[in-house]
Amino acid sequence: MIQRLLPFFTLIALIVGLAIATPNFLTVSNLSSVVRQTAVINIMALGMTLVIISGGIDLSVGSILAIGGLAGTMYLANGGAIAAGILIGTLAGAACGAANGLMISGLKINPFIVTLGTMGIFRGLALIVSNGLPVHDLPARFGYLGEGNLLHVPLVLWVLLVCGLAMHVVLEHTRLGRYAFAMGSNAEAAVYAGVPVSFHTVAVYAIAGLLTGLAGMIEASRLMTGQPTSGQGYELQAIAAVVIGGGSLRGGEGSVVGTLIGAFIMGLLANGSDLLGTNPYWQQVVIGSAIIIAVTVDEFRKRRRPR
Amino acid sequence: MLLELTAIQKNFGGVAALRDGNMSVAAGEVHLLMGENGAGKSTLMKIVAGMIQPDGGEILWRGKAVRFRNPADAAAQGIAMVHQESLLAPHLSVAENIFLGREERLRFGWVKRQSMMERAARIIEAHGFPLRAEWKVERLSPAGKQMVEICRAIQQGSSLLIFDEPTSSLSEAETVEVFRIVETLRQRDVGVIYITHRLEELRHLGDRVTVLRDGATVHAGPLAALTTDQLIHLMVGREVSAIYERQPGTAGEPLLEVAGLSRKGVLEDIGVTVRAGEIVGLAGLVGAGRTELCRALFGLDAMDAGTVKVCGKAVRIRSPREAVRAGLALIPEDRQHAGLATSLPILHNLTLAHLDSVSRFGFLRAGAERSLAREYTERLRIKASSPRQIAGRLSGGNQQKIVIAKWLVRGAKVFLFDEPTRGIDVGAKAEVFAVMDTLARSGAGILMVSSELPELLQVADRIVVMRQGRITGELPRHATQQEVMRLAAFDRTPAEAVERPQ
Numbered sequence: 001m002i003q004r005l006l007p008f009f010t011l012i013a014l015i016v017g018l019a020i021a022t023p024n025f026l027t028v029s030n031l032s033s034v035v036r037q038t039a040v041i042n043i044m045a046l047g048m049t050l051v052i053i054s055g056g057i058d059l060s061v062g063s064i065l066a067i068g069g070l071a072g073t074m075y076l077a078n079g080g081a082i083a084a085g086i087l088i089g090t091l092a093g094a095a096c097g098a099a100n101g102l103m104i105s106g107l108k109i110n111p112f113i114v115t116l117g118t119m120g121i122f123r124g125l126a127l128i129v130s131n132g133l134p135v136h137d138l139p140a141r142f143g144y145l146g147e148g149n150l151l152h153v154p155l156v157l158w159v160l161l162v163c164g165l166a167m168h169v170v171l172e173h174t175r176l177g178r179y180a181f182a183m184g185s186n187a188e189a190a191v192y193a194g195v196p197v198s199f200h201t202v203a204v205y206a207i208a209g210l211l212t213g214l215a216g217m218i219e220a221s222r223l224m225t226g227q228p229t230s231g232q233g234y235e236l237q238a239i240a241a242v243v244i245g246g247g248s249l250r251g252g253e254g255s256v257v258g259t260l261i262g263a264f265i266m267g268l269l270a271n272g273s274d275l276l277g278t279n280p281y282w283q284q285v286v287i288g289s290a291i292i293i294a295v296t297v298d299e300f301r302k303r304r305r306p307r
Numbered sequence: 308m309l310l311e312l313t314a315i316q317k318n319f320g321g322v323a324a325l326r327d328g329n330m331s332v333a334a335g336e337v338h339l340l341m342g343e344n345g346a347g348k349s350t351l352m353k354i355v356a357g358m359i360q361p362d363g364g365e366i367l368w369r370g371k372a373v374r375f376r377n378p379a380d381a382a383a384q385g386i387a388m389v390h391q392e393s394l395l396a397p398h399l400s401v402a403e404n405i406f407l408g409r410e411e412r413l414r415f416g417w418v419k420r421q422s423m424m425e426r427a428a429r430i431i432e433a434h435g436f437p438l439r440a441e442w443k444v445e446r447l448s449p450a451g452k453q454m455v456e457i458c459r460a461i462q463q464g465s466s467l468l469i470f471d472e473p474t475s476s477l478s479e480a481e482t483v484e485v486f487r488i489v490e491t492l493r494q495r496d497v498g499v500i501y502i503t504h505r506l507e508e509l510r511h512l513g514d515r516v517t518v519l520r521d522g523a524t525v526h527a528g529p530l531a532a533l534t535t536d537q538l539i540h541l542m543v544g545r546e547v548s549a550i551y552e553r554q555p556g557t558a559g560e561p562l563l564e565v566a567g568l569s570r571k572g573v574l575e576d577i578g579v580t581v582r583a584g585e586i587v588g589l590a591g592l593v594g595a596g597r598t599e600l601c602r603a604l605f606g607l608d609a610m611d612a613g614t615v616k617v618c619g620k621a622v623r624i625r626s627p628r629e630a631v632r633a634g635l636a637l638i639p640e641d642r643q644h645a646g647l648a649t650s651l652p653i654l655h656n657l658t659l660a661h662l663d664s665v666s667r668f669g670f671l672r673a674g675a676e677r678s679l680a681r682e683y684t685e686r687l688r689i690k691a692s693s694p695r696q697i698a699g700r701l702s703g704g705n706q707q708k709i710v711i712a713k714w715l716v717r718g719a720k721v722f723l724f725d726e727p728t729r730g731i732d733v734g735a736k737a738e739v740f741a742v743m744d745t746l747a748r749s750g751a752g753i754l755m756v757s758s759e760l761p762e763l764l765q766v767a768d769r770i771v772v773m774r775q776g777r778i779t780g781e782l783p784r785h786a787t788q789q790e791v792m793r794l795a796a797f798d799r800t801p802a803e804a805v806e807r808p809q
Contacts, residue, residue, distance in 0.1 A: 175662045175669050182659050185648035192605075192645050193660040193713065194631030252650040 006297055007245055007261045014268045022275045030271070032154050036146065036222065038267035039156035040065075042260060043215040044234060045241035046167045047097075047208030049259045052242050053171065054204045055184035055251025056111040060100060061212045061238060063122035065231030068093035068216030070126050073135040073226030082142050089220070090213040096122055097209015101202035119235070126228040135226035146221035156218055160260075163211060168256040170207070180204055184251025240287070241266060244294040265290065308370070309334045309467055309498045310355065310386075315364035317350050324350040327523040328364065334466065335496040337489055337512050339503060339530060342519035343542055343734060348502050351519065352469050355500075356388040357381030379408075387460035388469040389453055397445035402427035404444050405459045430458050434491065448594070450481035457488055467498040480592060486511055520544055543734050553744055555768045555784060559583035561619070562752035563635075563721045565604065568613030573599045574776045577613065581721060581752035586743060588767025589756045591795045596776040597756040598640060601723045605637040606630040618720060631660060636714035638707075640725040640756075646710040649699025653691055654680045656698045656709050660717040683712040687742060704735020711742055722746060724755040728762060740766055760788050 018025040025031075044061050051058045072089025076082065096118070103114045148155045171177035179200045182190045190197055220226045243249065244265055245258030266287055273283045308331050315328035325347040332338045342348050353359045355366070357375030366373050368384055375381040378388075395404045405427045427440040436454045438447075444455060453473055460468050473485050489512060492499050501512065516533065518526040518541045526541045533541075561582050568577040574596050581587050589597045602608045604615065606624040615622055622633040630637070639645040648656055657680050658665055665676040680694040687708045691701060698709055707727065714722060724743065728736045743766065747753055757763045763770060770782045772794035780794040 173671050173673070175666045175671060178655060178659070178662060178671065181651055181655065182648050185650045186645075188645040189648050190659070191607075191627050192637060192639060194628045195659065196628055252648065 007258060007265065007294065011261050011265050011268070014265060014272065018268065018272045018275070021272075024275050025272070030275070032149075034267055034271045035154045035157045035160075037271070038263060039146075039154075039160050040215045040219045040222075041234060041237045041241065041266075042160050042263040043163055043218070044212050045238040045259050045263050046163055046256060047211035048235075048238040049242050049245075049247060049254050049256060050167065050171065050177075050180055050204050051111075051208045052239070052247045052249060053184050053251065053254045054180040054201070055187060056104065056201070056204065057115065057239065057249065058097075058100060058205060058208050059112065059115040059235050060096070060119040060122055061208065062231040062234040063119050063126065064093050064096045064209050064212045065216040065219060065234060066126040066228055067096055067122050068213030069220040069230055070130055070135060070216075070226045070228055071213075072217045073138055073220050074129075076139060076142060077135050077137050077226075082139060082145075085142070086145065086214070086217045089217040090210055093213015093216060094206050094210035097212070098202055098206040100209065101205030104205065105198035105201040123228075123232075130226070130228040132228060134228070136224075138220075138224055138226075142221050143224055144221070146218050146223075159214070159218070163214070164256050164260055167211075171256060176200060176203055181252055184253075186252075237266065240291050244291060246298055248298075262294070308332070308367070311365075311367040312351070312355070313365045313367075315351060315354060315366070316362045317347075317354065317359065318362055323522055325354075325361075325522045328354075328519065329524040330517045330527065332467065332498045332500055334498050335493055336514040337493055337499045337501055339501050339513040339516040340519065341503065341516060341538065341542055346519040346542070347522040348519055349471060350522075352388065352471060352500065352502065355381070355467075356386055356469060358388075382463055382465070385464060385466040386469070387463055387465040387467070388471065389456040389460065389473060390471055395444045395452055395455055397443070399444060400440065401431070401438055401442050401444060401447075401455050401458075402440040404455050405430065405440075405462050407459070426462075427458070430462055434458070434461070434488065448481070450484060453485065454488070465497065467500070468492060469500045469502075471502045473501070473503075518542055553586075553740065553766050556584040556748050558585045558768070559750065562617065563604075563754070564614075564616040564619075566614050568600070568603065568615070569611050570599065570603050570608060571611050572776075573608075574603060574610075577778055579754070579771055579778065581754050583750045583752055584747050585769075586747050586753040586755055586767050588763040588770040589754060589773065590760065590763055590770050590791050591773035594775075595773040595795065597773055598725055599776070600773070601637055601639075601725050601754070601756060604630070604723060605635060607637075631717065631719070634718075634720035635723065636660075636717065636719035636721070637723045638710050638714070638725065638727060640729065647698055647706055649697070649706075651698060652695045653684065653689065653698050653701075653709055654694040657683055657694070657712055657716055660713050664716075679716060683716055686715070687712050688738070702735065703731040704738060707731055707735065707739055708742065711739075711746075715746075719751070721752045721754070724753060724757075726757055727755065728757065728759065736762075760791055764788065764791070 044065065048058060048061065068089040071092035072085045075088050076085040100111075100115055100118055103109065103118070104111045107114070144155065146156060150158055171180070179190065179195050182193070182195060183197060183200065187197070216231065219230055223230070241263035242254055242259050243262070245255065245260070245262030247254030247258065269287050269290060270283055273280070273286065311331045312328055315325055316323070317325040328347060328351045330338075330340070330351070340348050340352070350359070354361050357378045357380045360376070366375075373384065375384070396407060399407070402424045406423050424440045431438050431440060436458070438451060438454055444452060447455065457468070470489070489499055489501065513530040515528060516526070516530045516538070517524055518538070520542060559582055561580050563581040565580070566578045569575050577600060579587070589600070591597050599608065603610045604624070606626045606629055609625070615624060617633045617635065622629070624630045624633060624635070627637075648659065654676065658676055662671070665672050665679060677694065684691065684694060689705050689708045689712065691705065698706060701709070727739055727743070731739065743753055743755070755763065755767060764786065768784055770786055770791060771778055772780050772782065772791055774795055782790055782794070
């Protein structure tokens with residue numbers, strides 16, 4: 001049990017340690033900036049949690065992020081309403097995710113391969129539709145999504161909480177979530193039980209795409225541009241957050257709380273080394289080590305179970 | 308004595324798998340190791356083979372105290388294990404597997420292929436195995452794979468061979484083959500430890516027996532001194548009859564009617580009917596098409612021709628989902644693989660096939676689900692601390708019951724049981740039969756595939772026999788094993804029996 005809570009204690013220790021080490025850490029402005037910086041990855045990681053629990057993986061989310069951001073901002077740049085633009089970006093992400101799911105279930109090809117392919121395809125499409133150029137001239141009020149406050153708290157934190165709560169409910173209290181766990185735990189048993197596996201595979205990837213599309217709009221709002229090159233490497237950060245939080249790449253294991261803790265651990269490691277003035281190159285070494293340590297501890301916990 | 312084990316202990320995360328394991332094996336004897344699932348047989352043998360390390364106790368090998376840090380250590384001393392689940396590299400050849408890890412090497416890691424092939428062929432020939440050195444292991448039947456493991460042990464010059472339930476996945480003919488091999492090993496003064504659940508095969512084989520119960524040795528001595536009932540009593544610690552006598556019920560309406568079912572090269576013109584309240588046994592050798600018939604009926608493999616009626620209504624089954632909708636349930640042979648989501652709680656497994664009944668608009672109703680789970684864990688007497696317990700941590704018999712309970716929850720009408728008692732102990736077997744009996748009495752129809760003929764003859768109301776994808780006959784309840792074997796008898800060459808038909 002103690003080991004199960006290890007990511008949580010790590011997060012607490014990190015917060016306490018940083019609060020003692022630097023006076024700049026526990027300030028409203030610093031904490032808000034951590035929340036804003038990590039929100040995009042966190043929201044993507046929620047979708048990745050569902051995908052990984054179902055026994056899959058999605059390497060294309062970085063590219064989907066760019067497509068979602070572009071679709072929404074191109075609409076806004078042409079004078080569209082802000083809410084509609086956000087919706088369009090989100091749905092574009094969902095469409096990309098559904099395409100992943102359809103290929104995985106239809107062609108019966110390993111999700112790693114399919115999304116490795118679509119990672120390139122979606123990125124290429126983003127560059128093609130934008131001609132490789134960023135989308136500017138966005139309405140000023142669009143910046144509120146990424147940079148605004150609601151009740152003195154960054155709006156993106158509310159968005160993250162709502163998405164996290166929704167994903168938690170999906171995983172623990174809906175048929176879709178239960179089927180995702182079953183498919184990830186034992187795909188064949190799910191087929192034998194008559195679970196509509198293809199449909200739910202598509203649904204799982206579409207939901208991941210949807211959240212990624214939304215994250216793409218947040219990213220665009222923070223930069224006030226739609227970038228066809230945005231989100232490169234984000235897929236690995238999202239996967240890392242899930243894994244640090246106790247998700248298993250073999251499927252069937254993972255939770256929203258775990259993923260959020262994992263994502264914040266990574267965010268704080270980055271923020272902490274900024275504040276402490278450590279060499280930014282070392283940040284990557286530290287975060288990389290954190291991934292390996294987290295998974296090692298988790299594996300030891302599982303191995304000690306009686307067989 | 309070749310091997311002496313004294314007071315061996317082993318704990319897994321606070322749970323004692325072995326408390327007091329004692330055993331001694333001489334050269335040239337076949338020593339049976341018996342016990343229920345979870346008694347600690349496999350743990351004890353893994354310690355002997357160096358796969359895990361004991362927490363306490365003493366191992367004497369040829370009179371000297373030893374400690375094996377890994378399987379290579381044990382192998383170097385002449386101890387080898389033939390595993391229940393094959394531990395071979397499927398994409399490599401027979402010869403490559405025999406020499407895996409001990410290849411003859413030239414400089415720079417080059418492997419002497421030709422001489423390896425020749426040496427493997429010599430070993431195979433010396434024992435008269437129906438194998439060829441260049442065959443790919445993935446094409447072999449379970450028996451063939453075991454022969455490869457045995458060749459590997461022989462090649463290593465092992466003087467103690469451990470067989471972990473060698474016949475649990477073999478047909479009758481293949482079992483005979485394994486017995487012959489064990490006999491040869493005994494004559495060559497090799498010590499053999501043989502783990503088994505199948506009581507009927509003991510008598511041909513064993514010299515002495517060690518019985519484990521709850522992690523401790525409760526008996527060791529000559530096999531001839533014990534009756535089968537005494538053995539069972541030692542294993543279980545309570546009275547269980549070796550023979551399960553089922554009183555046949557009355558057969559009602561036909562629930563499953565199959566006519567003219569064919570699948571090219573696998574099944575030909577299969578016709579079979581299962582009535583309400585009936586257990587129909589499906590006998591045959593491995594590869595006769597019994598599992599394939601179950602798969603086709605359940606929509607896992609496409610059928611080329613034929614009609615299927617469930618409860619009198621013609622149905623087209625093209626996927627497991629349609630099979631489940633029609634009222635069919637398949638309890639597959641490979642439970643861990645296809646029947647159970649082992650990393651999920653019991654609760655989730657129980658309701659997996661019927662989530663619709665406990666959900667509204669896609670949201671699960673936790674209360675309804677829990678009470679459903681409670682009802683069925685009690686009905687089937689599934690031993691667990693709570694429905695939240697992880698299914699994979701239960702014993703084989705309890706896992707089997709969860710798979711059955713899943714279909715009871717779903718309210719299936721026709722149950723296809725594929726080898727329901729494979730790898731479960733006598734106590735659990737009796738319970739699985741009792742569950743099947745209850746199912747039949749409550750009006751379900753059961754088609755049961757089993758390679759253990761005595762069991763099939765005790766449980767089934769009538770026996771349908773298959774050979775090479777066809778039904779060769781049907782026998783009434785009190786048929787003899789000889790009658791069944793005559794219909795199932797294989798008229799293939801041994802090589803074909805080992806090589807799996809495509």
